[in-house]
Amino acid sequence: MSTSPTVGVITFPGSNGDHDALHAMRHDVGVDARFVDYRETSLDGLSAVILPGGFSYGDHLRCGAIARFAPVMGPLVAFAEAGHPVLGICNGFQILTEAHLLPGALLRNRSLRFHCFWTHVRIESDRTAWTAGIAEGTVLRLPVAHGEGAYFADPLTITRLEGNGQIVARYSTPEGTISEGTNANGSVGSIAAISNERGNVVGLMPHPERAANPLVGGGDGLRLLGTVLGPMLSPTTLSRT
Amino acid sequence: MTEATGIPQWRAQATVLPKPGVNDPEGDSIRGGLQQLGYGGVSGVRAGKVITLTVEAASEDEARATVARMCDQLLANPVIETYEVTVAPAAVGPEGH
Numbered sequence: 630m631s632t633s634p635t636v637g638v639i640t641f642p643g644s645n646g647d648h649d650a651l652h653a654m655r656h657d658v659g660v661d662a663r664f665v666d667y668r669e670t671s672l673d674g675l676s677a678v679i680l681p682g683g684f685s686y687g688d689h690l691r692c693g694a695i696a697r698f699a700p701v702m703g704p705l706v707a708f709a710e711a712g713h714p715v716l717g718i719c720n721g722f723q724i725l726t727e728a729h730l731l732p733g734a735l736l737r738n739r740s741l742r743f744h745c746f747w748t749h750v751r752i753e754s755d756r757t758a759w760t761a762g763i764a765e766g767t768v769l770r771l772p773v774a775h776g777e778g779a780y781f782a783d784p785l786t787i788t789r790l791e792g793n794g795q796i797v798a799r800y801s802t803p804e805g806t807i808s809e810g811t812n813a814n815g816s817v818g819s820i821a822a823i824s825n826e827r828g829n830v831v832g833l834m835p836h837p838e839r840a841a842n843p844l845v846g847g848g849d850g851l852r853l854l855g856t857v858l859g860p861m862l863s864p865t866t867l868s869r870t
Numbered sequence: 871m872t873e874a875t876g877i878p879q880w881r882a883q884a885t886v887l888p889k890p891g892v893n894d895p896e897g898d899s900i901r902g903g904l905q906q907l908g909y910g911g912v913s914g915v916r917a918g919k920v921i922t923l924t925v926e927a928a929s930e931d932e933a934r935a936t937v938a939r940m941c942d943q944l945l946a947n948p949v950i951e952t953y954e955v956t957v958a959p960a961a962v963g964p965e966g967h
Contacts, residue, residue, distance in 0.1 A: 734950045
């Protein structure tokens, strides 16, 4: 087993956050990272995988609908089911829902506008591979850049997510207050990020990789990206019993 | 009917719409536009997409079942969308047009 963990960043046709994610992991978090081509069929040797933001396959049909069938997705499902950390950012979140690794879907923003601005999210669960070091209630300042970011799931699913602690972050004020005023895209329950039941797969709409260094305007994203370096790297520690 | 295979061709149409209860901001803004044009009595505007395709199948039922499977797997997202499939014999011609 390698002593040097390596994070994979999948490049789909149309990904545009892959370089940001790789740079942030290598230079801000300080972990080995490599690109994973969407045609690759093995994720062996990787400790965690990031699905980056962008417009895979031109967002045609639905965001993430075509990427879901890329050759790398079979191995990714097995990787996730083995308990390894997987993070989907923006389009990566959309792909994870299309692939049924996360419940729900991302709809067109309520405003019908592309949202590109800084936002605040309140961390709602520290029981995931990507938020384990972040106390619940912590507010992070992160940028968003999406046209289809309104999280939707039916009421039964939302209740189940809340009961299981699978809601990872909600849009909030800088002080951590959640209201419709801070819910720019119209997400159900102001949801900005969710996880699977086990907590190893997380999807979020904001971009932590674009806020991993104060030099680019903010460093809060490092909290999310850096957590995976900790003991959560081992799938055995992810048991939520 | 394709000359190469002899299997009948069918012209299919899948109409995909947001499920009832799922927010449809596009439909809402279309309704707003219609109201601005003076169509005040308009409601229930939903915007979706239509996908047309030609498929080979032994029968109309088989063609419909195949396209429904395509909808379940790719053309629609059952979490947020419903779909309807219609099928008719493809017109004679190389592309069925």
